[in-house]
Amino acid sequence: MSVLELPHAAARDVRLGTVAELCAFVDDLERDAAGELVVEAGEVRGSIYIEHARICWAAAAGLSRRLTELLVERAGLDAGSMEQLYRACRDARVPLGEYLVGRGVVSAGDLRAALAQHTVESLRRLTGPQRSGHFLRRRRAGYSPRFTFGTAELLARSGAATRSEAARLAEAEMVACFSPEGWAAAFVRSVDRATPEPIALYGEAPAEAQALARLARWASSALDLVAAFSAGEPLVAVRLPPERARAGRESALAFRLGELVIAGEAGAHCAARILNRRARHRASRG
Amino acid sequence: MALEATMRDALDARPDVEALACMDGSAGLLLGMYVRGDVPHELVELAALSAPDLCRSPELDDAASAGPGSPDAFVASDAWVHAFARVPNRPELVVMGLAARGANVALLRSWLGEVADRFGALA
Numbered sequence: 001m002s003v004l005e006l007p008h009a010a011a012r013d014v015r016l017g018t019v020a021e022l023c024a025f026v027d028d029l030e031r032d033a034a035g036e037l038v039v040e041a042g043e044v045r046g047s048i049y050i051e052h053a054r055i056c057w058a059a060a061a062g063l064s065r066r067l068t069e070l071l072v073e074r075a076g077l078d079a080g081s082m083e084q085l086y087r088a089c090r091d092a093r094v095p096l097g098e099y100l101v102g103r104g105v106v107s108a109g110d111l112r113a114a115l116a117q118h119t120v121e122s123l124r125r126l127t128g129p130q131r132s133g134h135f136l137r138r139r140r141a142g143y144s145p146r147f148t149f150g151t152a153e154l155l156a157r158s159g160a161a162t163r164s165e166a167a168r169l170a171e172a173e174m175v176a177c178f179s180p181e182g183w184a185a186a187f188v189r190s191v192d193r194a195t196p197e198p199i200a201l202y203g204e205a206p207a208e209a210q211a212l213a214r215l216a217r218w219a220s221s222a223l224d225l226v227a228a229f230s231a232g233e234p235l236v237a238v239r240l241p242p243e244r245a246r247a248g249r250e251s252a253l254a255f256r257l258g259e260l261v262i263a264g265e266a267g268a269h270c271a272a273r274i275l276n277r278r279a280r281h282r283a284s285r286g
Numbered sequence: 287m288a289l290e291a292t293m294r295d296a297l298d299a300r301p302d303v304e305a306l307a308c309m310d311g312s313a314g315l316l317l318g319m320y321v322r323g324d325v326p327h328e329l330v331e332l333a334a335l336s337a338p339d340l341c342r343s344p345e346l347d348d349a350a351s352a353g354p355g356s357p358d359a360f361v362a363s364d365a366w367v368h369a370f371a372r373v374p375n376r377p378e379l380v381v382m383g384l385a386a387r388g389a390n391v392a393l394l395r396s397w398l399g400e401v402a403d404r405f406g407a408l409a
Contacts (some may be wrong), residue, residue: 211346218344226340229332232364238343238356247312252343252356275362275391 008202015130017157020197023151023209025135026050034140039126039133046126047131051140053208054148057115059123068123070114071097075106097147097166107147115147120157150207152198156185159199160166163188166260169198173257174202174264177274184264186257187216196220196261203264219254219263233257235278288408293318296401303394304366305384308405311338311377330384333361333368337380342368358402360395367391369396371398374406381405 014037016023022037029035034051039060044062072082089099097111106114122256126133160167170186178184183203187196196216206212222236235255239245253271254263289308297306297320307319309329321330345355358371367389373379383398 080337114329154394206346214346215344218342222340225336225360226363228336230361230368234361234363236340236359238341238400240343240358241356244343271360271362272391 010177012135012137014133014194016127016133017129018122019127019155019192020195020209022048022123022127023155025150026053026055027208027210029053032140033137035135035137037133037135039131041042041128044124044126044128048123048126049138049141049143049147051143052145052151054143054145055119055123056141056143056148058119058126060122060125061127063118063122067114067118068096070098070117071106073102073109074110074114077105084244097170111145115155116149116153118129118180119145119149120154120161123154123162124158151209152205152207153201155209155212156198158202159188159197163199170200170257170260170262171202173262174200177262178202178264178266178270179248179273180264182264182270183249184253184262184266185212185215187212187218187219187263188262189261199260205264208241215252215263216261218252219261222254223261235274238264239268289405290318290409292401293320296397296404297322297357299384302389303383303385303397305382306401306409307331307334308373309334309337309338309380309382310378313381317379325384333384334382337370337382338378341372342378349405358383358395358399362387362391367394369394369398371395371402373402376406379405 016022016039026223029050031053037048037050039046046058048058049056068082068213072079085100085105086096089096090098092099097115100106101108101111166188174184174186180203183205185198185205186200189196195213225232225237233256238252240250240252248267249265250268251271252265254261290367293306293308297303304323304325305321310317316334319330319334325377331347339351340361341359343355355372360370365387367387369383371381374380381398381402383394385394390392390397
């Protein structure tokens with residue numbers, strides 16, 4: 001794979017105040033676009049490679065050894081063994097992750113998780129107040145979608161990085177409430193952000209962060225409306241129109257879990273399952 | 287008048303339902319509301335006024351357009367179950383039924399769907 005700069009490619013300035021702002025830029029790119037977002041802001045330097053509206057990798061100054069550390073953790077190797085593997089993969093001209101999976105040192109799932117964590121840490125390093133980057137169009141390099149990331153997943157992982165306890169709680173709740181055919185996201189509302197921030201995903205969620213933002217706005221708006229005439233922790237369930245519904249995803253749901261808003265699409269019986277779960281909780285409390 | 291009579295008849299047939307209302311979302315008009323028992327009227331009115339917005343599903347693909355109208359919806363809270371149904375052939379009209387928390391949600395929704403069908407037949 002090689003990433004070649006296109007001749008006469010015009011650079012485009014991109015605001016990178018937050019990871020959400022970066023994700024919005026990626027979502028707005030044409031589906032077949034590819035390019036590199038270069039950040040140079042004093043000591044904060046790095047780049048983000050984007051292809052097919054997915055982030056393929058991100059690298060930030062100061063984090064060059066981080067991916068190796070994450071892989072070492074997951075593989076349970078010592079630094080010396082990892083160094084040997086690193087040299088071997090360099091000689092074979094194979095990307096490290098691919099080499100480790102090929103040799104059975106780490107599973108594909110472990111590699112994906114390490115890549116995701118490294119990408120999120122890099123994005124968080126590269127974004128910040130008054131930060132911006134230059135987007136340079138490149139030829140597509142053909143990265144496997146298996147090891148690249150939609151903006152929805154990265155934004156939720158970024159949110160979870162600062163709210164790990166709430167993210168764990170939300171994940172457990174979504175597993176208990178939603179069926180495997182459905183999908184859901186958990187959000188927190190911050191006073192300084194117009195749109196609630198995702199911190200956890202469940203199921204086959206949309207790849208684009210902007211779809212999560214629309215779901216969050218719908219859920220928040222519906223729950224705010226309901227708060228005017230209903231006390232406690234209401235559950236809102238809306239049947240999807242026939243043109244939107246599919247098997248296992250016939251309804252849109254929204255409810256609160258403490259400070260969190262959980263929303264998603266699920267089967268027709270999911271709401272009944274949630275109500276039954278709540279009734280059992282009430283009964284167990286006497 | 288036909289709408290009022292239909293609402294009264296529908297409510298009489300279901301003693302467990304505390305209130306029934308019909309809202310015209312396009313005109314922002316509450317066309318009718320019947321409440322019985324000790325249910326606060328203002329809460330029923332607020333819920334009825336929210337009906338057209340609650341009976342709307344999220345639009346995930348296109349930020350420019352409002353979410354599509356949904357055939358029906360419900361809200362279950364600590365004290366009440368509010369069910370909403372869009373009237374066939376008159377999508378601007380949404381009927382709302384209110385019952386206590388312990389009510390059978392599926393039966394309430396099914397009954398409200400029948401009420402919406404009757405309203406549609408009036409059109």
